[in-house]
């Protein structure tokens with residue numbers, strides 16, 4: 001684009017359901033659950049959550065029971081407003097518990113949630129979005145793979161929700177002493193606090209890695225879009241044959257295009273953008 005060669009790391013091709021960063025983030029969590037001889041995975045997500053369905057699928061494949069706490073008690077018993085994601089989670093054997101937004105915010109601290117978890121034998125709790133230290137380790141392996149392929153990007157770009165994926169990329173860049181900036185594209189409005197979560201996952205130590213979160217490309221907020229974003233994604237897919245999910249990669253790829261247009265990323269650079277999957281959530285279609 002404008003003379004800049006962009007490498008697209010097609011991590012979305014790693015699995016049809018446990019796709020992209022989901023595979024990376026779940027891998028060490030599932031290994032830890034198995035090591036602890038836990039049979040019961042517990043996690044959290046919204047009605048369209050890629051993480052929820054990835055966990056349901058992985059649990060089903062590997063013989064775990066799975067319980068998903070879903071944001072929004074209005075969904076309880078009201079199938080008419082269920083997403084395809086929820087139906088699929090249920091078909092994969094995940095037990096769904098719908099909780100109010102207040103309880104959802106509190107997670108395991110909410111007494112209703114604590115009570116349900118308390119009834120399970122050796123539950124293994126995976127946080128919302130699958131983000132924790134184990135997820136960070138899994139994502140860092142992606143950077144190791146790039147190093148083995150002798151890919152030496154000047155920037156690594158990814159979308160940011162909970163920040164676990166970005167923390168993993170920063171960790172990987174640090175492990176390999178790479179001269180590479182990590183750029184995260186916030187997909188939610190007002191996500192300033194995620195920086196502290198990332199710092200915490202990095203062990204509260206100052207890292208030498210140059211990393212920055214871009215907050216200007218959420219296009220109105222989570223799952224919101226603009227005609228410009230939609231036009232960009234449709235055109236990009238037509239030109240390159242690479243589908244972009246509506247929620248995450250649409251915004252990171254759009255942000256990269258804008259950075260190239262503005263000259264922030266130039267022909268001197270070798271940007272690599274991670275396609276983190278999420279395609280079950282749908283793509284923008286031409287009318």
Ligand SMILES: Cc1ncc(COP(=O)(O)O)c(C=O)c1O
Nearest residue numbers: 050161162163164165248276278
């Ligand atoms: C497809 C996809 N890409 C990126 C992200 C953002 O990752 P993170 O929550 O680790 O910031 C998510 C959410 O987990 C996702 O589902």
